[in-house]
């Protein structure tokens with residue numbers, strides 16, 4: 001059940017857009033395809049939708065082999081970043097369109113469109129034209145339209161990509177709630193890690209046409225498989241050879257076991273956090289601290305500090321030689 005794309009490869013000329021990609025999306029889940037621009041997310045979504053043909057591999061949608069089915073027979077609803085509405089039709093008629101084409105009974109169509117407009121909170125705008133809606137309202141109309149034909153799966157390609165940050169945030173909360181109500185198996189393409197972490201049940205990180213890692217938002221954040229995933233999901237810094245998150249560092253005013261000696265170079269207050277730039281010999285790194293920590297440690301530019309990854313912190317790479325076994329007596333002073 002759900003969606004399986006198995007061993008999908010796709011080239012455009014000599015360029016490999018997808019290189020033996022396999023994903024398995026469980027029924028009823030909201031899965032985000034996350035990755036940098038050009039990584040292959042949209043191509044994979046289009047192959048699943050049937051809008052592009054893969055060079056090799058198979059696509060199964062809810063237990064049916066869809067590999068050679070045309071898009072209209074795959075039972076998928078699709079929403080793009082720039083949604084092409086029928087400009088001359090009302091919101092109501094835009095949503096009803098798919099049902100009218102399928103010649104559903106009038107009363108059923110009316111009931112279903114009404115239900116959908118309520119679901120996407122556009123019932124009071126049924127008579128407006130698309131041009132009389134805001135960008136966020138238009139994307140909600142697009143979702144209602146995609147849901148109208150009761151697709152087995154919803155494929156969303158950066159549906160909120162063209163909207164401003166505040167509206168995006170509202171719509172992603174709304175999408176999460178909508179998904180909790182309707183439970184349609186959904187794949188959502190985004191290059192925004194915060195959006196993916198907030199909305200999805202599962203993330204598939206795609207880069208250079210390959211799957212880097214699959215897992216829940218917490219799995220990927222806490223146990224990234226490699227440097228790419230770790231960097232893509234949130235800020236990182238490098239301490240003594242290890243990649244670590246800048247808020248996952250313990251800081252001391254004296255040497256402690258396993259610490260790297262360093263010196264504060266700059267402190268910058270940004271809202272509720274303090275960004276501290278520090279230098280450990282030739283290497284620079286930064287820490288995300290609270291104003292309380294800065295005060296308790298009495299930090300100022302030039303202060304010596306001793307730093308180590310906090311217990312349970314996600315790290316990649318080995319600590320610099322000697323750092324792990326360092327005891328306070330053997331600690332060197334920061335240079």
Ligand SMILES: Nc1ncnc2c1ncn2[C@@H]1O[C@H](COP(=O)(O)OP(=O)(O)OP(=O)(O)O)[C@@H](O)[C@H]1O
Pocket residue numbers: 012015017035036037038039040041042043044191
């Ligand atoms: N029709 C095409 N012809 C040639 N190259 C293409 C075509 N479609 C996509 N590509 C290339 O394939 C790669 C993957 O594109 P794709 O749109 O899947 O990436 P993406 O991860 O969705 O990126 P974005 O977030 O920018 O949409 C890109 O380098 C792109 O230039």
